[in-house]
Amino acid sequence: xxxxxxxxxxxxxxxxxxxxxxxxxxxxxxxxxxxxxxxxxxxxxxxxxxxxxxxxxxxxxxxxxxxxxxxxxxxxxxxxxxxxxxxxxxxxxxxxxxxxxxxxxxxxxxxxxxxxxxxxxxxxxxxxxxxxxxxxxxxxxxxxxxxxxxxxxxxxxxxxxxxxxxxxxxxxxxxxxxxxxxxxxxxxxxxxxxxxxxxxxxxxxxxxxxxxxxxxxxxxxxxxxxxxxxxxxxxxxxxxxxxxxxxxxxxxxxxxxxxxxxxxxxxxxxxxxxxxxxxxxxxxxxxxxxxxxxxxxxxxxxxxxxxxxxxxxxxxxxxxxxxxxxxxxxxxxxxxxxxxxxxxxxxxxxxxxxxxxxxxxxxxxxxxxxxxxxxxxxxxxxxxx
Amino acid sequence: xxxxxxxxxxxxxxxxxxxxxxxxxxxxxxxxxxxxxxxxxxxxxxxxxxxxxxxxxxxxxxxxxxxxxxxxxxxxxxxxxxxxxxxxxxxxxxxxxxxxxxxxxxxxxxxxxxxxxxxxxxxxxxxxxxxxxxxxxxxxxxxxxxxxxxxxxxxxxxxxxxxxxxxxxxxxxxxxxxxxxxxxxxxxxxxxxxxxxxxxxxxxxxxxxxxxxxxxxxxxxxxxxxxxxxxxxxxxxxxxxxxxxxxxxxxxxxxxxxxxxxxxxxxxxxxxxxxxxxxxxxxxxxxxxxxxxxxxxxxxxxxxxxxxxxxxxxxxxxxxxxxxxxxxxxxxxxxxxxxxxxxxxxxxxxxxxxxxxxxxxxxxxxxxxxxxxxxxxxxxxxxxxxxxxxxxxxxxxxxxxxxxxxxxxxxxxxxxxxxxxxxxxxxxxxxxxxxxxxxxxxxxxxxxxxxxxxxxxxxxxxxxxxxxxxxxxxxxxxxxxxxxxxxxxxxxxxxxxxxxxxxxxxxxxxxxxxxxxxxxxxxxxx
Ligand SMILES: Nc1ncnc2c1ncn2[C@@H]1O[C@H](COP(=O)(O)OP(=O)(O)O)[C@@H](O)[C@H]1O
Ligand SMILES: [Mg+2]
Numbered sequence: 001x002x003x004x005x006x007x008x009x010x011x012x013x014x015x016x017x018x019x020x021x022x023x024x025x026x027x028x029x030x031x032x033x034x035x036x037x038x039x040x041x042x043x044x045x046x047x048x049x050x051x052x053x054x055x056x057x058x059x060x061x062x063x064x065x066x067x068x069x070x071x072x073x074x075x076x077x078x079x080x081x082x083x084x085x086x087x088x089x090x091x092x093x094x095x096x097x098x099x100x101x102x103x104x105x106x107x108x109x110x111x112x113x114x115x116x117x118x119x120x121x122x123x124x125x126x127x128x129x130x131x132x133x134x135x136x137x138x139x140x141x142x143x144x145x146x147x148x149x150x151x152x153x154x155x156x157x158x159x160x161x162x163x164x165x166x167x168x169x170x171x172x173x174x175x176x177x178x179x180x181x182x183x184x185x186x187x188x189x190x191x192x193x194x195x196x197x198x199x200x201x202x203x204x205x206x207x208x209x210x211x212x213x214x215x216x217x218x219x220x221x222x223x224x225x226x227x228x229x230x231x232x233x234x235x236x237x238x239x240x241x242x243x244x245x246x247x248x249x250x251x252x253x254x255x256x257x258x259x260x261x262x263x264x265x266x267x268x269x270x271x272x273x274x275x276x277x278x279x280x281x282x283x284x285x286x287x288x289x290x291x292x293x294x295x296x297x298x299x300x301x302x303x304x305x306x307x308x309x310x311x312x313x314x315x316x317x318x319x320x321x322x323x324x325x326x327x328x329x330x331x332x333x334x335x336x337x338x339x340x341x342x343x344x345x346x347x348x349x350x351x352x353x354x355x356x357x358x359x360x361x362x363x364x365x366x367x368x369x370x371x372x373x374x375x376x377x378x379x380x381x382x383x384x385x
Numbered sequence: 386x387x388x389x390x391x392x393x394x395x396x397x398x399x400x401x402x403x404x405x406x407x408x409x410x411x412x413x414x415x416x417x418x419x420x421x422x423x424x425x426x427x428x429x430x431x432x433x434x435x436x437x438x439x440x441x442x443x444x445x446x447x448x449x450x451x452x453x454x455x456x457x458x459x460x461x462x463x464x465x466x467x468x469x470x471x472x473x474x475x476x477x478x479x480x481x482x483x484x485x486x487x488x489x490x491x492x493x494x495x496x497x498x499x500x501x502x503x504x505x506x507x508x509x510x511x512x513x514x515x516x517x518x519x520x521x522x523x524x525x526x527x528x529x530x531x532x533x534x535x536x537x538x539x540x541x542x543x544x545x546x547x548x549x550x551x552x553x554x555x556x557x558x559x560x561x562x563x564x565x566x567x568x569x570x571x572x573x574x575x576x577x578x579x580x581x582x583x584x585x586x587x588x589x590x591x592x593x594x595x596x597x598x599x600x601x602x603x604x605x606x607x608x609x610x611x612x613x614x615x616x617x618x619x620x621x622x623x624x625x626x627x628x629x630x631x632x633x634x635x636x637x638x639x640x641x642x643x644x645x646x647x648x649x650x651x652x653x654x655x656x657x658x659x660x661x662x663x664x665x666x667x668x669x670x671x672x673x674x675x676x677x678x679x680x681x682x683x684x685x686x687x688x689x690x691x692x693x694x695x696x697x698x699x700x701x702x703x704x705x706x707x708x709x710x711x712x713x714x715x716x717x718x719x720x721x722x723x724x725x726x727x728x729x730x731x732x733x734x735x736x737x738x739x740x741x742x743x744x745x746x747x748x749x750x751x752x753x754x755x756x757x758x759x760x761x762x763x764x765x766x767x768x769x770x771x772x773x774x775x776x777x778x779x780x781x782x783x784x785x786x787x788x789x790x791x792x793x794x795x796x797x798x799x800x801x802x803x804x805x806x807x808x809x810x811x812x813x814x815x816x817x818x819x820x821x822x823x824x825x826x827x828x829x830x831x832x833x834x835x836x837x838x839x840x841x842x843x844x845x846x847x848x849x850x851x852x853x854x855x856x857x858x859x860x861x862x863x864x865x866x867x868x869x870x871x872x873x874x875x876x877x878x879x880x881x882x883x884x885x886x887x888x889x890x891x892x893x894x895x896x897x898x899x900x901x902x903x904x905x906x907x908x909x910x911x
Binding site for chain 1: 700721722723725726727732734739740741742743744745746750754755757758762763766767768770
C-alpha cells in the first residue's frame with residue numbers, strides 16, 4: 001500500500017471518528033437541552049453546537065456579529081502547555097510497554113517542588129525558574145524510580161504501583177501544605193507567594209498573551225516535543241525503549257540492558273511530567289494552592305494514545321483535547337449544557353481510535369486495490385520485456 | 386497429468402473455485418486458486434513456506450474470508466463466515482500451532498465450547514472423560530483423558546486436536562503441517578492413524594513440504610507456488626523431483642558443496658555440563674565437547690534430548706547446575722547477553738518469532754538491534770541515519786531479503802525472509818562463534834539453501850560453528866564432525882561425517898546404541 005493511500009485512510013478514519021462522536025454528542029445535547037417544545041430544544045442544541053465547535057475561536061454577539069477571538073485561541077494554546085508535557089511523559093513510558101500511570105501524581109509533585117523552590121530559594125531572575133523547574137522534574141524522576149525498580153527487580157505491576165503513588169503524592173502534599181507550608185493569613189489553604197524572580201513571563205506582554213497566560217512555557221513545550229521525538233526515533237536509547245516495548249525477549253537476546261532502559265524510560269517520563277508541572281505553576285500562578293490531582297496526567301494518557309505514542313503527534317492531540325475542552329466550557333456557560341458532556345464526547349472519540357478494526361472493511365478495499373494494481377504492474381512489466 | 390476433468394461434481398466433497406485472498410497488509414496470499422477434494426482421499430497440499438497453503442485452508446475452515454471466489458461443500462455453495470459454520474458442515478482443522486488450553490485436562494479441552502453440563506453451569510467431568518475415552522478407542526488415538534495438556538507430549542496434543550475435530554462431527558479433516566513438530570516415531574504413528582481414518586471414509590487434507598511423507602500416505606496432491614495452484618496430480622504419477630521442481634520452479638540443489646575443514650584453535654569449550662530441570666529430570670548429563678575455528682560441529686538428536694537446554698546455557702537463558710563453558714578462554718556462564726555478544730558469539734535462535742525479531746519493527750530496526758550502540762552508527766547522542774540506512778540496505782541486498790523496503794515491518798514477511806533477517810544480523814557482526822539452532826526449520830527451500838551455503842562459507846573463513854538441528858539431512862550434510870545427543874548425554878561423536886548413514890545415526894538417536902566414554906571423549910580436543 002502506498003504511503004499516500006495509507007495517509008488518506010488515517011485521515012478519513014480520524015474524521016469519521018470525530019463525526020460519529022459529534023453525532024452522539026448532538027443527540028445527548030438534544031436530550032439534555034432546555035426547552036419545552038421540540039422547536040425550542042432544536043434551537044438550544046444548535047446554539048450549543050455552535051458554541052462547542054466554533055466558540056473556541058469566535059465570539060458571537062447579537063450586536064457586533066461573529067468575530068475572531070485571539071484571546072480564546074491563546075487560552076487554548078496556554079492550556080496545551082501542561083498536557084503536552086504529560087502527553088510526552090506517557091509516550092515515553094508507554095513506549096517501553098510500561099503502563100505507568102504516574103504522570104498525574106508526577107505533574108502535581110513537580111508543581112509542588114517547583115513552587116517551594118520558587119518561594120524559598122533566593123536566586124536571580126532567569127536562573128530561578130530554570131533551577132526550580134529542573135528541580136521539580138528531577139524529584140519526580142527520582143520518585144518514579146519506585147515503580148520502575150519494583151517492576152524490574154521484583155516484577156511488581158507498575159500500573160498498580162504508579163496508580164497508588166498518585167494518591168500518596170497528593171495526600172503527602174496536602175498534609176505538608178495544611179500543617180507546615182500554608183500562609184496562615186489567607187482564608188484558604190495556599191502557600192506564600194512565589195518570588196518575583198521565579199516567574200515565567202508571557203511570550204508577548206499584551207493583554208491577549210498575558211491574559212491567556214501564554215508564556216514562554218509554550219515554546220519550551222514545543223522544544224520538548226522536538227527533543228523527545230529526536231530521542232525516541234533518532235537515538236540509541238529511544239530505539240532501545242521502543243524495541244523493548246515491542247518485544248522484550250528480543251531486546252534481551254540482542255544484548256540490550258533491558259532493566260536499565262526500562263528504568264531510564266520511567267525516569268525520563270517522571271522528569272517530563274514534573275517539569276511540566278513546574279512550568280505550569282510558574283507561568284500561571286503566583287502561589288501554590290492545588291488541593292487535588294489536577295487531571296493533566298489522565299489527559300496525557302488520552303493524548304499519548306491519540307498520538308500513537310509518537311511525540312511529534314502530541315501537540316496535535318493536545319490541541320484537539322484543549323479545543324474540545326474549551327468548546328465544552330463555552331457550551332456550558334452560554335448554552336446551558338452540562339460540562340460533563342465533554343467526558344462523554346472524549347470517551348466516544350477515544351473508543352473509535354482505540355478500536356483497531358474500526359473501518360477495517362474500507363481499509364481492506366484500499367488494500368485489495370493496491371495489491372491488484374501491484375499484480376497488474378508486475379504483469380505489465382513482464383509482458384513489456 | 387492434471388486430472389479431475391473427467392469427474393462429475395458429485396464426487397467432490399469440496400470444491401474451491403477461483404479463490405483470491407488479499408490480507409489487510411496487502412499480501413495477495415492466494416490468486417485464483419482452484420482446489421478440490423474427493424471423498425475419502427488423503428490429499429496433500431504442498432508448497433514452499435509462504436506459498437499460501439495455510440491461507441487457503443483457513444478459508445475452507447472459515448477463519449479467513451476469500452476476497453473473491455466460491456466454496457462448494459457437498460454440492461452446496463457456502464459462505465463460511467466462521468469456524469462454527471465450517472464445523473457445522475463437517476469440516477475440522479488441526480492447526481500448525483495447537484490451540485489447546487494448557488491448564489485444562491485433555492477431556493476438558495475435548496469438550497470445550499460444547500460442554501456437557503450436569504446442572505447448568507458446571508462441566509460434567511465424568512461425561513467429558515467418557516466421551517474422550519469412547520472416541521479415543523473408536524479411532525484408536527491414544528490419549529490420557531485426565532492428564533493436563535501442559536504435561537503431555539506434543540504427539541498426544543496433536544491427537545487431542547484430531548479427536549476434538551472428530552467429536553465435533555468433522556468428516557473432512559485439515560491437517561496443517563502436522564509432522565513439523567513430531568519425532569519420527571510419532572510421525573509413523575500419525576500415519577497409521579490417518580490411514581485408519583481414511584479407511585473409515587474420512588477425507589484428509591495434509592499440508593507438508595516433506596517429500597517422503599507425501600509419497601508415503603497421500604493419494605493426490607495439489608502444489609502451490611507464490612499464491613497460485615500449480616496443478617493437481619495423482620501421487621503415483623509424479624516423482625519427488627517433479628514435485629520439487631513444481632514447488633520451487635527449479636531443481637533444488639539438496640546438497641551443499643564444501644571443502645574439507647581445517648580446524649584451528651578451540652573457541653567454545655564445554656566441560657561436564659549438568660542440568661536438572663524444574664521437574665527433576667536430568668536434561669544435561671556430563672556434556673563435554675569443543676568447537677574449533679573453521680569447523681562446523683553438528684548436534685543431532687530427537688528433539689527434547691537436551692539440545693534446547695544446551696543452547697540456553699550458551700546464551701545465558703538459563704544456568705547449569707555444574708560444569709564450565711568458555712569462549713576463547715573466558716567463562717560465559719551467567720554472563721549478560723551483551724557481554725557474550727561482545728566476545729563474538731552469535732545466536733540464530735530456535736524460536737525466531739520470540740527471540741529473533743521484533744515483528745512490529747522495521748527490517749532496518751531489526752538488523753541493527755545488536756549494534757545500535759556502536760560508534761559507526763552514531764553521531765554523538767544521535768543515530769547516524771545515513772550509516773544505518775546503508776547498513777540495512779547492504780544486508781537486505783547481501784542476504785536477498787524479499788521486501789518492499791527497509792522500513793517494511795518484519796512481521797509482514799514470509800517465514801524464510803524473516804529468518805534471512807535474523808541471519809543477516811547474526812552473521813554480519815564479525816562473530817568468532819555462531820550458534821545456529823534449527824536455522825532452517827520450517828522455511829522454504831530457497832532460503833534454506835541460502836542459509837546453509839552461508840554457514841559453510843563462514844566456517845571456511847575461520848569461524849567456529851555449532852549447528853543444532855533436528856533435520857537429519859541438514860546436520861549430516863553440513864557438519865564436519867557430529868555429536869548425537871540422547872537423554873541429555875552425548876551418545877556418539879563422529880570425527881568425520883563421511884560414510885555415516887541414516888541407520889547408524891538412528892540407532893544412536895533412539896538410544897539403541899551408545900559409544901564408550903573414551904570414544905565420546907574424543908569430542909574434547911585437549
Ligand atoms: N494474517 C495474515 N496477515 C497478513 N499476511 C499474512 C497473514 N497470514 C499469512 N500472510 C502472508 O500470506 C502469505 C502466505 O502465507 P501462508 O498461507 O501462511 O503460507 P504457507 O502456509 O504456505 O506457508 C505469506 O506471505 C504470509 O506472510
Ligand atoms: Mg503455513
